[in-house]
Amino acid sequence: MPALLRDHRLLLPLLLAPGVGYLLLFFGGPLASALIGSLRLEDGSFTLAWYVRIFTRPSMLRGLGTSIYYGVAPVVVSLLVSVPLSLAIRRHFVGRKLFSGLYKLPLAVPGIIVGLMIIVLFERGGFIDRAVAPLGLGLPKLVRDDWGVGVILASVWKQIPFMTLIITSAFAAIPEDIRFAGRTLGASRLATFFLVEVPLAMPGITAAVLLTFIGSMGSYAIPDIVGPPTARPLSVLMVNEFNQGRFPQVFAMGMVLSAFAVAVLVAYYTLTSRIGDAHGRGDTK
């Protein structure tokens, strides 16, 4: 029955089209065109020159390092704040409702505004510096400092609500009884937290870490405005190249940055799928 067979051959792609087609069209397409664009000279001939430039130019190599640094450092700091914060929000205290509304505010503030805010408030000679000057105090260098402390603080400020939101719900998903079980079995509050709650909240925590890492690694406005002019992350260098019309270079840098993000994602999935078997809330059948 060749007719039927042919039908089936047709049917399968047709059925897959909405899902796979969407991915191909809106994700694969642009990615492929960027990849092709990054491998072409102006006359259309093949070249690896744009990639060679990335891995030989000191500014680009440093840019890659800076991108990773601006991705990792804020996440570490945010995590140290978000976890205790989500635990605090779980408890009842006066003004909790107001607080849990307020702490989300930075979510609504665009990165560029955060950058400008830092410049106005935390620049030496800026608002806060002048406010504390009569007390004989002075702000340390937060803007344009070599370690990008200003960039990290701004990213942290921006990431904490998002991270806290995810981590709070990760902790909230742990049944109360499991916590109490830990306590009645002789574990202190702290031991219960680290041995029971953290492992169970881990999927949420890693997801939050991953998303904020990729977000801050690719952020442009904050490092551009607040960061040091010497160590510029790839995102900033990309805009610079874009302004000069060197699109193949922009594509090549984008590919490198995406490749790194994808590598991190893949590492995440291989790790979590291994831990995954050990997870799952098995309190009822």
Next chain:
Amino acid sequence: MTMLAITDITKDYGASRALHPVSLCVKKGEFVTILGPSGCGKSSLLRIVMGISQQSGGEIRLAGQRIDMLPPERRDIAMVFQSYALFPHMTVEQNLRFGLRMKNVPKVEQQRRIAHALDICTLTGLTARMPRQLSGGQQQRVALARAIVMQPNLLLFDEPLSNLDAKLRDTLRHELVALHRRIGATSLYVTHDQAEAMAMSDRIVVMNAGRVVEIGTPLELYRSPKQAFTAGFLGQTNLLAVTASGRQGQLPWGQPVDLATEAMGPAQVSVRPESIGIRACDHVSSAPATVAGVSFMGASALYTVAVGETLLKVSQAGGDALIEPGRTVELTFPDRLPVLEDRVIEDRVPAREAA
């Protein structure tokens, strides 16, 4: 020897009082059940004993030591939860070992206790499983084993069987009783299921509306309850008004009955359906009793009998020949009917299935 002594524990939430002064004690090795409808305060009391909620007043002693100010981990109490509360990220063995590690029990001793608990809870062979790979009954046995390995001064049970289906619940109930016999752990068990309470307990503490209503052995509470609530909550009963004069009483329709205790004037008695004798007869007595309805239950038949204004439930075991509705019957009452201490005649008593 008293293992657990709860004295005048109260709990207030703002202006409302969830627990009126509650006192009870559990002797070493005893299995005591707190029985009451939902909202009666039994869970609040349990949380206070466990240490995850702070009482508003009163004190708790365990093995002579005051524990009510201690955090849960220092109370030497192990808990079996309604939701089992197994650690989903640990194997069965790791779940069992968790508490022993926390209490710094030596390795060899850990091994011995775990092996023993696995054995008596019939979990051998499941040690490497994750909780979600277990059935509900298996999970509950792991929860039990996890509490047992602690060899605590007190085992707390919070409706541990209520998430299971009826058949499994029955099996586990018997296993629990057998287990208790073997290890003799002092146990405080919370449930709203009177059948469970009666089948398992050495003594039952009946609670209602934040107060202890009555404490006694299952037999005492069933046979001679002192409170209408107890009489109604444990099994089915007929609450009848009597006019008492010493040990003699008179039912509303004039039939004389024998009272267990002396009383004067209006009083109330509880008469179990199965202790009323029923017999068809043709002659009309002074108080005509008529069968209004009958349900055949298999081992017994349950009649609804109308005597004047009053409807009585009467259960007859065997029941080879059912008495048809509309027939006139003669009722006989047992001697020594228990006189209830609360005089309030309640129209409605919480309906419970007969055991």
Next chain:
Amino acid sequence: MFRTILAAAVLALTATAAPCLAAETNMKNLTFDLSSVTRDNFYEIVVPAAKAEGTVTMYNFAGSFGDTWKELIRRFEAKYGIKVSYSDVKGDQANQQLIAVQAAGQDSPVDVYFAGGGGYPLLSSKGVVGKIALTKILPNMDHYDPVLSETIFGKPHGGSFPLVHLNQTAIGYDSAVVTAAEVPRSFTDLLAWAEKNPKRLGVTSPAKGGSGSGFLYSLALDLLTGDCKAQLTDANQTLDEAEEWAMGSECLDPVWDYYRRLLAVAELTNGNADTLNLINNRQLSIGTVWEDQVMTFLATKQVPETIRLTLLETGQIGSGDAMFVPANARHVAAALLLIDMAMSKEFQLWKLESKASRSPRTDVTSDQVPAETQAHMLPLSVYPRLSVTAFWDMATALSEALDEKVLNQ
């Protein structure tokens, strides 16, 4: 005057190469005889034709110029009764749009385009610039700077791409801190001052602001000589050629050495505005700036009143932006009339006073504006004497090389 000295040479070089020839016009929508228009009969022919067109379209690429053009349009509409439809655009996007339109052989959607001066090589190579010798026929260009009349940043344009606004990179200093005697006059002075006053000099990152790349290019002009300087200033180089040279040539070693010493004691800032902000915060006393931006910041009190400007003795680069008629514009007469009014002495003077926008007119100078405004502009003693022509592609090439050779080492 640099410009006039150069003028003769440039004129000689470009007279024959002038691309503006009536014979090969790229204006196909003319309603009047453009080839017969001279400065003398301009209004006679153009005004009636413009009124017949009735409307004119204008693009503005510079965000800071919105107010300026609003004023021009107000005056234009009042005088001629011709409606101006005006749009703010993003330079790069508008350029691409016009290039695409031109390639498709369609009419230009815009009649007057205020575009970045650096865009000429791209726009002319794609045939976007209308071949009209504006500087030779507009009456208000009779006092036009003779060099700019023929060339823009060293490239000949035949009068078709006239700058209407000039701006100047400069050294800005807070006169409340830096005394008159301390004001640096040379790059050597500047470095010496910075070494004496660590972290009080701000240098805009060349990658992030024209005041920084302009400073870098000016420094190279100062330090290079002979063949090296000839290469540095050869405006016929493409950006790629310039980059290759900047990355490889030993000519620039003195420049990198200077920057290494400078950055040890100076603050590298994130942009033109960043430098001014730090001066305003009193964290810097001297910084690399744009003259017109200082004026804009003064208007909103974002720099101290005590700020003063100067140019270093070996010259600092000036730039500018142009107004031109794109090829195949539809309302050519009205477009000519609008550009002519933009170049009128009154308007150029008003623009100079209100935003330190320098004029290519030789008869518009800063001594014609009130003294208090003059105080915040470059003094007559240095401007236009020390203004030198920009070569932005080279400036860009230098900043990239600086990035690799100094900043990231």
